Amino acid sequence: IMTLDLGARFWINYFRMVGGISGVDEMVVRISDGSRDSNGSLKWREMYRQTGSAPNSTPWSGVSLGTSESGFERLEQVRYLNSQIYTSQAGRAGGYNTGDRIREVQLFGEGYPSEVTLISPMIELPGSVILGRIEWEADLPDSERVDVQIRTRTGDRLVEIVEYYCNGGDLKTETDYNNLPTSFKGPVVNRLQPGGGWSSWSQRYTRSGQIVTSPSPRRFLQIQARLLSTSPDVAASLRSIAVEFLPPVAHRTVAEIWPNTVEPREMSEFALYLKPTFVEHQPGGPPSRRFDEILLDAEPIETLAIADVALGREEDLDRGQPRRLFSASSADVLIDAATGDSLKIFSTDTGTGLRLLLPEKVALQAAGDDTRTYYRVVTEEGEQVPVDGDGRILNELTYLGLPPEEQGDILYFALRGRDADGNPIAEAVEEFAYHSLADSLQGEIRYFRRLVGKGGEFPFDQQGNPLTQAAYNALPRSQQGSIAAAGELVRVRFHASVLLNGTTVDAAIRDSAFPDTYQQVDPGDATALTPGTALSISVPLSNRVVQGVAIAPNPFTPNGDGTNDQAHIRFALGNLNAERTIQVRIFDLAGHSVWSERRQGFGEQVFTWDGRGDDGQLVPPGAYLCKIDADVDAASASHTSKTHLIGVAY
Template identity: 25%
Template sequence: MNRLSHCLSILVLLVEIVHAQDSFVVDTKAQWETWNFPLGTLNIEVDGSITPVRFDQPFNAAPDSPLFTHELRAGAQRGGVWKAGSNLAAASLIIDGDTSTYWQPNPADGADQWWIEIDLGRMVAVGEVRLHFPDEAGARPLRTFRVFGSDGKFQSIADDVFTFNLIGGTTKRNEETLVAFPVAFGEATKRVIRLGQSDGTTAANTAFAPLQYIRIVADAKSDQAALAEVEVMSFGQNIAGETMARGGLIDDQGKGRASAMIDGDVNTFWEELNWFEAGQFIAQWQWDLGAVYWINRVIFVAFQESTTFSRPRILRHRLLGSDGSLKPSGETDFDVLFDFPDPAGWHNPQPITYLLRPSRPLRHLGMVFGGSSSGAIAEIVAVPTGYVAEVEMRSDFIKIGERPKVFRTLEWDADLPPGTQIRAQTRSGSGLDEGNTYYHRKGHEVTEDEYNALKKRWKGDIVPYIRPSADWSDWSNDYLFSGQEFLSPNPRRYVQFRISLKSDTPTAAPTLRMLRILYTDSFLNGAFGEVTPKEARAGEAEDFTYRLQPDFADGDRGFNRLRLDTPSQTALGSLTIRIGATEIEPLAVELTPDSVVVALPQVVRRQAVQIDLRVNVFENPYAFNAFVGHTDDMGFWQQVDPMGRSATTVFLPEVPAALKLIDKIAISPAVLTPNGDGIGDRTEVRFAVLKTDAPVDVDIYSLDGRLVRSLAGGRGNDGFLVYTWSGDDALGRTVPPGIYVVRIDVKAQTDVEGVSRIVNVVY
C-alpha cells in the first residue's frame, strides 16, 4: 500500500467514527502527521495542537551533528564525535547536551592520545566554542589544552586530510568549569553589510569562521581529567541544508549546479561565467526556502581551490528577496535587498555577511551578477529568528462518505495572539483517479504503450499515482472566520484542506487545535444544469432557458425549492417553469436583482426542471449558478453542477473586442427643472460598465471645471448602474440655471476611462 492510500484509509476510518455527529474532525497528533507540510516548520504536540517552530539565537550546532551525513574520500561519514585518541566509547557524551555526563581519557594512554575530534556533519558559521568541565570527585577539568578548527577543505586528492587553525587554548592551569573561545580568524578578508538598524534585541557580533571539525587536544596529562560538553555556537540555525526536504528549490536557470551551495560541503561550489554579457545584471539563481522565515542574517562563503593562486572571491552582485508575493504576471516579486560593488584589486572578500535589521520575512532569495563572472560560492548560510513567519499545511484527499455529502461550515479552534492569523481554504470533488506513470530509463515520462514497446534495458520506473478526478474544484477563497459557510462546490464525496499559519512578527505565532467540517446528506446524489442560448449582447434583454437534470439515487429526499443566480432582476412576465413537459404554477416566487427563488408545488426527484426567463447580461462571461433546496431544511442550498464545460456560461462576443469600458449611457431627462413641482425635479444617469468590476465615480462639474457634487448610486434591478441628481451642490443648495457636465470615470487596474455628458438645469 502506498503512502497516500494508507493515509486515505486512516482518514476514512476516522470519518466512520464521527459520522453519527455529521462532522469530520481533525484534532489529534496522528491525524495532523498525515498532512503535508515543510519539514521542520511545525511543532505537533501530544494534545494535537500545532504551532510554527521557533528558531532561537544563538544555536549550538554540536548536538544534532549525528543527523548529518557527508562524503569523505573514504566514503559516506555521519557527523558526531568521530575520532578520539583515547576512550572512544565514551566520546559521544561531550555532545549529548548533558553536562553531568563526561568523557575521560584513559590515564594509561600517553599524552599524545589525549585528544578528541567532533565532525559537525556540515559546515557551520561558528562564532564561539564553549567547553564545559566537571569538577567533582573522580572528574576534574582538563588543566592544559588547545582547541583547533577546520572548514573541512580537502588538502589531498586521495586522503581525508584537513588544515586545522588554532581557535584558542590555556595559558595557565585551568580551574574553570566553563571556558569559551571566540572564533575570529580570517576577519581581515570578510565583509559585513547591513540593511536597516538593529532593534537592540539581537547581538551585533559578526565574527565567525566556517568550520566543520573541532579538535580538542590536551597539552599534558592531569589527574582525573574529563570533558563534559562541547558547545559549538553559531549565530543561529542554518536552514539551507533542508531546502529540498521542505519542498523548496534552488535553481540556476536549469543548469543544475546551484545545489552545491546548500549541501554543507565547502569542497563543492557554484560559479557562473557570462563572457558575452559583461556589465549587465544577469539572473543567475533563485532559491525557494519552502516556507516564509524571519531572516536576519545571510552569509556567503567563497570557494578556494587548495591549488589556486588567487584569493577566493564573490564578485559584483545584487541580493534579492521576496516574501512569496507575486507580480500580475505570476512571477515572484523580488525586492533588491543589497547591492554589492565590484571588489577592487587583490583583496576580494571571502565570506560576505548580510545583516537584516530588523529581520525580514523571506520565502525566496536570489542573486544577479553584474560582471562576466560571479566568482565562486561554496556555501550559503541563511539564519532565521523567532517563529516561522508563514507555513502552509495540506491534507490528503479525505473521503467523507460513499454518498455525496453537503458540506455546510468549516470551523476551527485556535489561539491567535495579536499579529497572527490562520488562513483556510478547501476544495472538493467526487472521486479519485488511480493509475501509473511510466518512465524511460533516461528519466522522461512515456505512455504505457511506449513503455511496453521499450526493450527491457530502457524501461525505467513505474510509479503509481492517486490524483483528483476531473470534477475537483480549484482552491476556494479564504475562509474569513471559523464557522463560515463552506465555500467549495457541493455535494461531494471528498474534500481537501489547505491551512496557512501566519505571523506578522517573529515573537508570536498562532496555535491551531482543531479543524472541523459539518455536513449533512445531500438532497440529491447530484444535479446538473445547462443554459441556452450561449451568447448575448451586453445590456440587452435576452430570453434564456435553464434546464436542470436531477441525478437521483435511492434514499435521496429530492427538492421542492430552486434558486437561480441571475445577472439582473428577472422580468416577472417572462418567468415560466416546467417540471418534465408540464408547465407549473409555483407556490411562491422571490425576485431580486441577482437571483430568482422558486417554491415548487411538489417534490422533484427524477424529472427535469426548466426555467424560462428574460434578463440583461453585462459580465463576460457570466455563469448562471443554480441551487436546489427543501422546505425541511430552509437554511441550506445544494449546488447544481454544469452538465459540461461552460454548460451554464453565457458569453458576450462583442465585449472582448470593445475599445471602451463605459457603454449605453442615458441621461433622462436631459433638462433638469428642480422647482419642486414633481416634474423633472431630478435626472437619472444610467450606463453599463463592460469588462471590469472596478470602482465607478460619477461627478457633476460646472463649465469652468469646478466640482459641484459627487453622485451616489448603484446597480439597478435591470443590471445597469444608476446615479441620480436633484440639481443641488455638495451642501444641498440648488445650483444656478445653466449647463453642467456629468463625468463618469471607471478606474480599472490597467486603465482609467472617463466619459462626459451634458445636462441642462432650467427653472
C-alpha cells in the first residue's frame, strides 16, 4: 500500500507510475480530495484498476510492463493518491517479491491549486498581551470562485518532537538509529508542536480587521491561512497578515448573574458580579492597565435599567458598606453621594446593550496572601499540577477522565493536628497507611495531571500546595512567574424583562484611554454572596409563541386632533432565538382585510396602526379584529396566532 500526500489540493487529469511494474498482480489507484467521512477517515474514489493481465510474467522474469498510466475523464481535485496491490496467486501472497517496484509517480494537471493550507510556526508572544485585530492583504480576482480563510489558535505549552531518519529517508526509533552504522544514519529533525491546553482553531474571520477570538493572554499564537479556488483558471494570493498586540487590562475577569431563573416577561432585578484579577508583576512585561469601562450586551433583552453600581471587597458588599456606591440619578448618570462623582451610561451601537464609564479605574485590593496569587513557571516537560486544563482542582472523577498519559501521581494526606491559627496540619502518607486511618484523621487526596510539553505557569509548588509569597521568593529566578492581584468586586444591579430561555448577559471590559479593544469576561464563580456561576438566565419553558398582547389606547380616535390618534399593538414572541416573519392584520367584522404590516423580528414587538386602510383612507368607526401571526416551523409551538378586538371611534 502506498499513500501520497501532495501537500495541497491540485487539479489532476493524468497519472503515470514508472518502475518494475510486472502486470502479474492487480493494482488499484484511488484519489481523495481530502474530505473525510463521519469517522474521520478519508473518502476515496477509484480512478484506475490494473487487472493483472500478464499471467506468464513474474517480477524476476525480465518481462515487465514498466509503467502504469491513465487519464481521468475530467480534471479532478486531488490531495491524496493511494495505490494498493493485490495478488490472486497464493504462493506469492506475502512473499519477498510480491508487488511492483514503483520508482516514480508522475501527476499531470493544469491551472492553480484548488486548496493550499499555510500554517505559521508557533509565534511566541511578547509577554502577557491581549490579541486585538487581525488584518490581512489578499488578492481575490473573482470572489465567486476564490476565497481566503484565516483562523487562529493559542496556547501556553509546546512539545519538542525529535525524529530520527536513516539515509534512505525511513523514520527510526532513537535506539534503532543509534545502532545504525554511521554511513547509514540520516538527519535528526527537531520539531515543535502544541502541547496540552491549546485552543481549537477559531472560526474563520470573515473580514480583515476583526478581533481575534482565540483566548488571550497566552504565550503562543499560530495562524492558519487557506487559499481556495473552485476553478483552475483563478487563484487567491495572500500578501501579508498582521495581528495587533495590546496590553491586557486584567489577568482574568469572571462574572456571574443572580437570580438566574425568573418568570418570563416580568420585570426583575438582577445583580451582575465581576471579579477581576490584575497582573501586578510579570517578568519582562508590564502590569495590567486595569479598566474603567464595562460593556453589557443582553440581546434579545431590549432594555436594561441600571439601578446602582457598587465597588469594594466582598465582605464590604455583604455588609451593605461598599467602598463606592453609584446610585441612579437619571437614565444615563449614576452619582456617588459621598464624593459627587458620576458614572456615565451610554447606549451601544447595536442598541441591545449599555456601556458604563466609571470615574476611576477599578482598584487593587490591599496586599496579602489572600489577595495575591503567585505563579511558578514550568521549565521541565512532565511536571505535574493538581488542576485540569481549565485550571480547576482535580478530583477522582476528573482525574479518571484524563488521557492515560496525563494521569499523574496521587498523594494521600493524614491529619496531624492544628497550628496556632487553627488550620489543619497535614502530612503525606502512603496509600495503605491512609486507608488504615480513622475517618477523622484522613485528610485530602490530591490528584495530579502530568503536563504534556513545556511552558505555562501555575500557582502551586511541586507538591501541589498554593504558593505563598515566601515560597515564591525562594524559587529560582527562572521559575518566578507572574504575581496576580485581586481587584475590587464590582456589582451592577439592573432591572430587565426576560422573554427567551437561556438569555445571556455578555460582559467585556476596557481602559477608556485605549478604546479600540474590549477584553472579554468569562462566566465563573465571582462571589460567595450568591450561588451562581454563569451569565445565562433561565425562564420556564413554554410552547406559547405570541404572548402578552396589549393594545392601547383601545378604542382609539384617529381624527387628527393629536390625542389617541394611533393604536399601539404590543406583544412578545417567546422561545425564539432567531428572527421570524411576523404579520399584524386588521379585519372588519365581515372578514375583509383592512390593513396589514409584515416584518422580521423576535422578542418584544410594537406595531402601530393609524386607523387607515391599505388604500390610505380612514376606516369607518366600529369594531375590528386585530390578528397577530408568527411564522414558526416548530411542530411543538402553540399560540402562534392571536386575535383581539380593536375599536375605532370619532
